Amino acid sequence: MINALNYPNFLLTSMTGDQRIEKMRMGLHLGSGQYAMAYEDGHTTYIVRDPLGCNPLFYGQNQEGELVLANRIHQALKLGVHLDELSSCPPGHIVRIDEQGSEVIGGEDISSIPVNANFELDTFRHSVTQRLEQTFANINDWIRSRTTVVCLSGGLDSSVIASLAKRHCNDVIAVSFSYLSESDAIQWAKGASISNLQSLSDDFLSAMKVAEALGIPFAPAFGTRGDVLTSAAQVVRLGQDWRDFNVHCATVNLLLAQNIRAMFPDGNAVILTGDLMNEYVCDYREENIDGTAYYPQPRMAASKRRRFFVRGLDAGDRELGVFNAYGLPAIQPFANVADLYMSVPDIILEQYDIKEQLNSHLLNSKIIGLINAAKQRAQVGGTDGGTLGIFHRCGLTSQTLADLWLTELPIDMTGDSPLDIIQFGRYRTTPRQP
Numbered sequence: 001m002i003n004a005l006n007y008p009n010f011l012l013t014s015m016t017g018d019q020r021i022e023k024m025r026m027g028l029h030l031g032s033g034q035y036a037m038a039y040e041d042g043h044t045t046y047i048v049r050d051p052l053g054c055n056p057l058f059y060g061q062n063q064e065g066e067l068v069l070a071n072r073i074h075q076a077l078k079l080g081v082h083l084d085e086l087s088s089c090p091p092g093h094i095v096r097i098d099e100q101g102s103e104v105i106g107g108e109d110i111s112s113i114p115v116n117a118n119f120e121l122d123t124f125r126h127s128v129t130q131r132l133e134q135t136f137a138n139i140n141d142w143i144r145s146r147t148t149v150v151c152l153s154g155g156l157d158s159s160v161i162a163s164l165a166k167r168h169c170n171d172v173i174a175v176s177f178s179y180l181s182e183s184d185a186i187q188w189a190k191g192a193s194i195s196n197l198q199s200l201s202d203d204f205l206s207a208m209k210v211a212e213a214l215g216i217p218f219a220p221a222f223g224t225r226g227d228v229l230t231s232a233a234q235v236v237r238l239g240q241d242w243r244d245f246n247v248h249c250a251t252v253n254l255l256l257a258q259n260i261r262a263m264f265p266d267g268n269a270v271i272l273t274g275d276l277m278n279e280y281v282c283d284y285r286e287e288n289i290d291g292t293a294y295y296p297q298p299r300m301a302a303s304k305r306r307r308f309f310v311r312g313l314d315a316g317d318r319e320l321g322v323f324n325a326y327g328l329p330a331i332q333p334f335a336n337v338a339d340l341y342m343s344v345p346d347i348i349l350e351q352y353d354i355k356e357q358l359n360s361h362l363l364n365s366k367i368i369g370l371i372n373a374a375k376q377r378a379q380v381g382g383t384d385g386g387t388l389g390i391f392h393r394c395g396l397t398s399q400t401l402a403d404l405w406l407t408e409l410p411i412d413m414t415g416d417s418p419l420d421i422i423q424f425g426r427y428r429t430t431p432r433q434p
Contacts, residue, residue: 027106053091154206157274221259
């Protein structure tokens with residue numbers, strides 16, 4: 001077996017290593033967190049992946065007949081696995097692999113958790129608070145001497161993470177990203193102060209106020225339209241996806257990762273993000289730029305849309321994969337409360353202030369009035385459309401991104417349907433059928 005799993009695993013629980021192995025041998029998933037792990041027992045290999053699919057886990061036989069495990073598609077192909085032979089471990093499941101083939105032998109799909117017919121907001125809030133408090137205690141224990149870097153966008157989700165990090169972690173800074181105009185970028189390079197920059201996004205300005213109110217040191221991360229153009233191919237490859245929404249998200253994370261790595265050249269930092277909450281509460285909408293519609297949303301009941309969004313987390317690597325490529329381990333604390341949010345009923349999900357109802361109690365009281373309620377979803381910016389606006393105006397269409405995916409793959413290992421690795425919004429779990 002060639003084990004090329006290189007993403008750090010965060011179970012965010014107190015489970016011991018022996019208990020994890022025993023659970024794998026029993027065919028059970030390991031609980032909340034973000035992980036992709038393997039256990040070898042003689043000629044049999046067991047692999048398991050976290051319930052949300054945060055950590056990708058691909059497997060297949062290479063040209064020498066060896067089993068290859070990898071977090072990255074490109075890595076598996078370089079190790080001799082043809083793309084048509086590559087499979088993905090389903091989120092929250094365990095797969096047994098032996099000489100006869102592979103078989104899913106245990107686990108469950110977290111998106112199938114039923115809503116709680118007896119839902120009580122106070123009980124829910126108490127459970128979420130307890131779970132996140134323990135999660136952050138575990139995070140701080142793991143981080144030890146590293147700096148905790150909170151990616152702060154100015155919205156509610158990342159502000160919750162910043163509030164909890166301030167309370168539980170020893171060495172915390174906030175980093176926020178904004179695009180700059182070319183003239184502002186030149187002025188910044190010459191040593192201009194932030195107050196003199198005219199093109200800062202509303203999100204960035206809100207994040208700066210939140211960090212100041214929390215008493216967290218603040219560091220800016222900047223990029224330009226030119227950075228987007230030059231990094232598009234790298235974003236598609238590291239994000240393991242060519243679909244526009246995930247590429248737009250991954251673009252900001254790549255520029256953030258480059259900035260943060262420059263701040264910490266020794267890599268002595270751990271990233272915390274507020275990702276996943278938008279999927280839990282269906283906080284997405286269709287966007288329109290110059291008459292072109294992007295991110296069309298399924299028209300169905302809120303709980304069904306939530307299931308659609310959460311299942312879709314399986315495919316794409318817009319956060320962890322990008323930060324990991326720069327030697328920056330990233331943690332998504334909200335991964336540890338997925339089951340609680342999946343129980344929220346439609347009557348709550350369909351309310352316009354859903355996030356405030358469910359999560360405002362987690363905020364430091366000093367910042368409640370500073371959060372940008374109009375934060376652009378999956379983007380950085382304001383009325384200019386942020387990342388989406390740049391892609392649109394530069395002509396980087398869905399077809400362009402698909403073409404970049406094909407270009408980035410080793411041509412002799414891709415077959416005739418290299419887009420087939422994602423099917424119905426999820427990574428393929430069996431070899432491609434001819």
